Amino acid sequence: MERNVVVSRRRKTETTAATAAKIEGFDVLPADSEEAHVLAVDDSLVDRKVIERLLKISSFKVTAVDSGRRALQFLGLDEEKTSSVGFDGLKVDLIITDYCMPGMTGYELLKKIKESSNFREIPVVIMSSENILTRIDRCLEEGAEDFIVKPVKLADVKRLKDYMMREVRIESESNMNKRKSCCDLTESEPSISSSSSSSSSSESPSRAPVSSSAPSSPSPLDSPVRRLKMTPTE
Amino acid sequence: MDVMTQLQRQWREHTAYLRKEGYLDDQFEQLQKLQDENSPDFVAEVVSIFFDDSEKLLNNMAGALEQKVVDFKQVDAHVHQFKGSSASIGAMRVKNLCIEFRNHCEAQSLEECVRCLRKLRYEYSLLKNQLEYLFKLEQQIRAAVV
Numbered sequence: 001m002e003r004n005v006v007v008s009r010r011r012k013t014e015t016t017a018a019t020a021a022k023i024e025g026f027d028v029l030p031a032d033s034e035e036a037h038v039l040a041v042d043d044s045l046v047d048r049k050v051i052e053r054l055l056k057i058s059s060f061k062v063t064a065v066d067s068g069r070r071a072l073q074f075l076g077l078d079e080e081k082t083s084s085v086g087f088d089g090l091k092v093d094l095i096i097t098d099y100c101m102p103g104m105t106g107y108e109l110l111k112k113i114k115e116s117s118n119f120r121e122i123p124v125v126i127m128s129s130e131n132i133l134t135r136i137d138r139c140l141e142e143g144a145e146d147f148i149v150k151p152v153k154l155a156d157v158k159r160l161k162d163y164m165m166r167e168v169r170i171e172s173e174s175n176m177n178k179r180k181s182c183c184d185l186t187e188s189e190p191s192i193s194s195s196s197s198s199s200s201s202s203e204s205p206s207r208a209p210v211s212s213s214a215p216s217s218p219s220p221l222d223s224p225v226r227r228l229k230m231t232p233t234e
Numbered sequence: 235m236d237v238m239t240q241l242q243r244q245w246r247e248h249t250a251y252l253r254k255e256g257y258l259d260d261q262f263e264q265l266q267k268l269q270d271e272n273s274p275d276f277v278a279e280v281v282s283i284f285f286d287d288s289e290k291l292l293n294n295m296a297g298a299l300e301q302k303v304v305d306f307k308q309v310d311a312h313v314h315q316f317k318g319s320s321a322s323i324g325a326m327r328v329k330n331l332c333i334e335f336r337n338h339c340e341a342q343s344l345e346e347c348v349r350c351l352r353k354l355r356y357e358y359s360l361l362k363n364q365l366e367y368l369f370k371l372e373q374q375i376r377a378a379v380v
Binding site: 044045046047049050053054057100129150151152153154 | 261264265267268270273276279280283284287314315317318319321322323324
């Protein structure tokens, strides 16, 4: 399926640089040779260790924190601090956060980030051990880029690289990608039957529209994502 | 067969055994993929964190179940955490027991919870022994290289 990559927002990698197309009039950020920086948020030490390694081995720079509050502090978004910029000086290119955390949940963190004018552009990925349709929907509607069911695998992380590449997603494509058949449910959750969705995707308003041909109409929207296949170029 | 080859075979067989018996699932293999010359002790490090974490959680569960008025939500919170970390390292049997345990928490059945905790402790100690043996083999393999 043809996918039109509009611009490399953060960085260009060897594989997708060739496919990135510049659209006239659209500002292209200079590609830097640095690794993308991911802020990982998880209250579990075991999971932090694993996600950190998964990210590093996938050529990301990683900062791992143990709570939503710390994540906000790192970003400089903590209520107590008034500065809107100025975390450690390291730009954050992606945030990956656990859903279930004491204090501030990943969902609450997501909302805070999307409410911030400085940081709402940063893609946020939610991780959760529980494959609950309403939870996934809520997160996606709030602007989460992806929802990964734990335990996180190398293939999940490798797919994250694509968020760094793609500035724009065609809305119908987006809906199709975000709702795919559920794979094996390993937990004793009520089985999630297929459902059609009429909710629109949660595109950030600042993303430029893609002026290219849309793909053919998406397949019927099925049950929620377990593992999203975001790109055919894997 | 030299010592090294023997040890490596033992390691392979033991890993296969753990998979076959369901102690470990695919996720453990995922972790092994993350181990390389840059991070040669990765799996052992994660598992070590897991052991510390587990023992703490098991004690927390026991404590919560011993209260005069048992807060099943609290028990469930500990089990949920344990389920998560065991899933993250591929400890399948432990994870499945946690799932069962959570059902008992939801049903607020003290007797079942206590029984389940006992099973969980046992299953966890089995796993710990198995993994410690595996890591010991790895150490011996590394020593044999020198």
